[in-house]
Amino acid sequence: xxxxxxxxxxxxxxxxxxxxxxxxxxxxxxxxxxxxxxxxxxxxxxxxxxxxxxxxxxxxxxxxxxxxxxxxxxxxxxxxxxxxxxxxxxxxxxxxxxxxxxxxxxxxxxxxxxxxxxxxxxxxxxxxxxxxxxxxxxxxxxxxxxxxxxxxxxxxxxxxxxxxxxxxxxxxxxxxxxxxxxxxxxxxxxxxxxxxxxxxxxxxxxxxxxxxxxxxxxxxxxxxxxxxxxxxxxxxxxxxxxxxxxxxxxxxxxxxxxxxxxxxxxxxxxxxxxxxxxxxxxxxxxxxxxxxxxxxxxxxxxxxxxxxxxxxxxxxxxxxxxxxxxxxxxxxxxxxxxxxxxxxxxxxxxxxxxxxxxxxxxxxxxxxxxxxxxxxxxxxxxxxxxxxxxxxxxxxxxxxxxxxxxxxxxxxxxxxxxxxxxxxxxxxxxxxxxxxxxxxxxxxxxxxxxxxxxxxxxxxxxxxxxxxxxxxxxxxxxxxxxxxxxxxxxxxxxxxxxxxxxxxxxxxxxxxxxxxxxxxxxxxxxxxx
Amino acid sequence: xxxxxxxxxxxxxxxxxxxxxxxxxxxxxxxxxxxxxxxxxxxxxxxxxxxxxxxxxxxxxxxxxxxxxxxxxxxxxxxxxxxxxxxxxxxxxxxxxxxxxxxxxxxxxxxxxxxxxxxxxxxxxxxxxxxxxxxxxxxxxxxxxxxxxxxxxxxxxxxxxxxxxxxxxxxxxxxxxxxxxxxxxxxxxxxxxxxxxxxxxxxxxxxxxxxxxxxxxxxxxxxxxxxxxxxxxxxxxxxxxxxxxxxxxxxxxxxxxxxxxxxxxxxxxxxxxxxxxxxxxxxxxxxxxxxxxxxxxxxxxxxxxxx
Numbered sequence: 001x002x003x004x005x006x007x008x009x010x011x012x013x014x015x016x017x018x019x020x021x022x023x024x025x026x027x028x029x030x031x032x033x034x035x036x037x038x039x040x041x042x043x044x045x046x047x048x049x050x051x052x053x054x055x056x057x058x059x060x061x062x063x064x065x066x067x068x069x070x071x072x073x074x075x076x077x078x079x080x081x082x083x084x085x086x087x088x089x090x091x092x093x094x095x096x097x098x099x100x101x102x103x104x105x106x107x108x109x110x111x112x113x114x115x116x117x118x119x120x121x122x123x124x125x126x127x128x129x130x131x132x133x134x135x136x137x138x139x140x141x142x143x144x145x146x147x148x149x150x151x152x153x154x155x156x157x158x159x160x161x162x163x164x165x166x167x168x169x170x171x172x173x174x175x176x177x178x179x180x181x182x183x184x185x186x187x188x189x190x191x192x193x194x195x196x197x198x199x200x201x202x203x204x205x206x207x208x209x210x211x212x213x214x215x216x217x218x219x220x221x222x223x224x225x226x227x228x229x230x231x232x233x234x235x236x237x238x239x240x241x242x243x244x245x246x247x248x249x250x251x252x253x254x255x256x257x258x259x260x261x262x263x264x265x266x267x268x269x270x271x272x273x274x275x276x277x278x279x280x281x282x283x284x285x286x287x288x289x290x291x292x293x294x295x296x297x298x299x300x301x302x303x304x305x306x307x308x309x310x311x312x313x314x315x316x317x318x319x320x321x322x323x324x325x326x327x328x329x330x331x332x333x334x335x336x337x338x339x340x341x342x343x344x345x346x347x348x349x350x351x352x353x354x355x356x357x358x359x360x361x362x363x364x365x366x367x368x369x370x371x372x373x374x375x376x377x378x379x380x381x382x383x384x385x386x387x388x389x390x391x392x393x394x395x396x397x398x399x400x401x402x403x404x405x406x407x408x409x410x411x412x413x414x415x416x417x418x419x420x421x422x423x424x425x426x427x428x429x430x431x432x433x434x435x436x437x438x439x440x441x442x443x444x445x446x447x448x449x450x451x452x453x454x455x456x457x458x459x460x461x462x463x464x465x466x467x468x469x470x471x472x473x474x475x476x477x478x479x480x481x482x483x484x485x486x487x488x489x490x491x492x493x494x495x496x497x498x499x500x501x502x503x504x505x506x507x508x509x510x511x512x513x514x515x516x517x518x519x520x521x522x523x524x525x526x527x528x529x
Numbered sequence: 530x531x532x533x534x535x536x537x538x539x540x541x542x543x544x545x546x547x548x549x550x551x552x553x554x555x556x557x558x559x560x561x562x563x564x565x566x567x568x569x570x571x572x573x574x575x576x577x578x579x580x581x582x583x584x585x586x587x588x589x590x591x592x593x594x595x596x597x598x599x600x601x602x603x604x605x606x607x608x609x610x611x612x613x614x615x616x617x618x619x620x621x622x623x624x625x626x627x628x629x630x631x632x633x634x635x636x637x638x639x640x641x642x643x644x645x646x647x648x649x650x651x652x653x654x655x656x657x658x659x660x661x662x663x664x665x666x667x668x669x670x671x672x673x674x675x676x677x678x679x680x681x682x683x684x685x686x687x688x689x690x691x692x693x694x695x696x697x698x699x700x701x702x703x704x705x706x707x708x709x710x711x712x713x714x715x716x717x718x719x720x721x722x723x724x725x726x727x728x729x730x731x732x733x734x735x736x737x738x739x740x741x742x743x744x745x746x747x748x749x750x751x752x753x754x755x756x757x758x759x760x761x762x763x764x765x766x767x768x769x770x771x772x773x774x775x776x777x778x779x780x781x782x783x784x785x786x787x788x789x790x791x792x793x794x795x796x797x798x799x800x801x802x803x804x805x806x807x808x809x810x811x812x813x814x815x816x817x818x819x820x821x822x823x824x825x826x827x828x829x830x831x832x833x834x835x836x
Contacts, residue, residue, distance in 0.1 A: 250694060
């Protein structure tokens with residue numbers, strides 16, 4: 001699947017052993033001069049160290065270390081929208097609905113799936129016998145109080161977009177809560193997968209954001225600022241007892257350093273392994289679920305206003321080659337929509353434009369757009385290989401006879417252009433992620449003409465998406481999104497590229513299946529040996 | 530003397546105010562923390578509401594006034610990123626950088642001074658050339674690369690030291706060596722060249738002629754005179770590391786110091802934390818500079834205060 005390229009790090013180390021040795025000698029010489037004491041044998045004997053997890057021989061008292069790229073800003077699960085926070089709190093807190101590793105919604109703290117009473121009212125049965133880590137029982141009143149907090153927080157929370165429609169939650173009886181929304185909200189079940197249930201009686205405590213108490217399989221132990229967070233298994237967890245007893249999350253921004261930790265056996269699992277290093281760690285895993293970079297094409301202004309030019313821009317790009325070489329096989333071709341197969345609203349009848357330069361040239365000739373200048377608005381460094389991807393796409397468009405003009409902006413300025421409602425650049429790079437695994441937010445932002453990042457003026461499209469936003473009938477809603485997806489594909493409102501896979505590096509002993517929602521659920525991990 | 534101190538402190542205050550003003554204005558002109566903190570798919574209404582909760586919809590002058598009023602009490606406001614007092618974050622991170630820089634510079638000074646003096650004794654010899662070559666190499670190796678190489682060799686291959694992190698004394702060795710190496714290179718070159726100058730000065734020949742032992746001439750006389758530029762360079766290395774160059778090392782080794790925090794503050798567009806860090810670091814730089822002035826007077830009583 002991957003080409004046999006060896007990584008830069010591996011090469012440096014394997015081939016330039018002389019360099020490493022020279023460095024060693026140099027440093028040893030200096031240390032020796034400084035201390036003029038015991039000269040340890042820094043010479044040839046090279047030993048590989050093996051991990052000693054600190055007491056865990058597999059089984060039930062295993063301790064593991066997970067390296068993530070950023071420290072949580074806070075451990076209050078209802079305020080920030082922050083990957084570091086989620087990585088930790090997904091193990092401490094739980095949600096009413098959960099997802100299987102493949103993305104299917106299943107009951108979590110709810111004992112069954114929600115039922116709809118009317119357009120704006122949902123009943124959710126609540127699991128009994130669940131306790132918070134402080135011993136308080138998770139009653140329906142407690143669940144309602146947890147929701148009351150987010151309703152009260154409103155737009156003060158960065159997660160407002162993920163729960164904004166909920167206006168009231170009450171405990172009907174000991175087993176059921178009733179949720180009221182401000183209008184029909186078909187995305188509510190997905191939102192119940194997002195909203196973490198807290199013990200609201202603690203929310204006013206000054207240390208709530210640094211001393212989380214949830215119902216999840218792991219209990220918060222300690223937070224060493226800047227370095228790591230330790231969690232331990234919750235003995236009274238309502239679900240199956242997880243195999244891992246203790247987990248330490250460490251914050252290591254530099255991917256090369258995370259990888260070194262895995263190679264040294266200090267770290268069992270690292271996130272965001274660079275695709276180029278896929279063969280380096282003892283074990284690597286990947287799953288489609290990360291970012292989806294896309295080019296938004298303007299149907300309003302410039303040469304891209306002609307549908308033939310936009311279609312040509314799709315034909316001109318060799319998506320498969322991008323997936324295979326730029327992302328070293330850790331990406332798959334996007335099937336002509338800003339969604340993935342596991343998402344609600346995905347249209348499985350769409351398929352990617354084939355790579356066909358001749359077709360692209362013909363279409364461009366028909367449109368009389370040979371040599372037309374295409375400004376591409378992009379940025380650099382925020383997403384995996386973003387600049388390389390933008391320049392690769394520009395080269396494909398140049399091959400097809402257009403004149404691409406890549407403009408890389410500082411991120412703030414890039415956002416100004418992405419959200420500019422007055423002027424839509426012919427092509428704007430964007431990287432889509434979809435936390436709720438549902439079409440609604442993505443289509444409202446990029447497909448609907450009134451969206452903050454949309455570049456079309458298709459009134460029918462606006463109608464479909466507006467209708468879908470309040471359509472609670474699952475099939476009817478899906479049909480609307482399917483129509484919107486098909487229109488954007490056929491009329492090439494975007495140049496679709498690839499879905500980047502989430503890639504993890506791990507030690508030999510770790511057993512885990514990465515999830516499409518990128519959650520690091522420690523309860524699903526175990527170690528061998 | 531008193532006037533001199535007052536003058537230096539007054540100059541320092543102007544520098545700090547200038548630096549903070551520039552940072553304050555520039556970050557607000559180019560950055561947009563709201564767009565960065567919210568998901569790309571957020572609606573314009575969500576953005577506007579969030580901007581108001583951060584207080585960033587206030588006029589620039591009002592924001593600046595709030596900052597100045599708080600800064601004199603070391604109350605910089607709450608970090609946008611972590612939601613707790615910016616000063617608390619700085620107070621946690623600063624000592625960690627201080628320890629790292631201190632360890633690195635101790636190594637650098639202890640290594641570079643004897644090596645530099647030794648090289649200066651026989652300029653042009655093969656030992657001198659080797660040491661000069663080694664120093665040039667040391668100061669030209671990119672720290673990013675050096676850090677990763679040390680991790681790979683001493684952390685991964687030999688397993689002597691942890692690959693990254695903060696905690697025991699073992700954690701400090703690799704980052705300190707990485708930070709020290711370029712400083713060693715520069716210091717050796719400086720010690721060597723000033724010592725060569727001094728060793729050829731007439732007073733050295735006189736002291737030799739009157740029969741003073743060679744080691745006494747070298748260490749008590751020549752080196753004392755050579756130590757002013759060396760002390761200047763050590764001070765400069767300290768400032769350089771505290772004010773920015775530790776960033777690379779702290780990032781590579783996940784060392785949770787002030788450099789690492791400033792990178793995070795920039796990445797998160799945390800204006801509050803960033804301006805607080807710049808303010809505190811500017812004060813440290815000014816303080817070190819003033820301290821260096823007094824140190825010179827201690828080393829060489831001939832330095833007089835111009836009043």
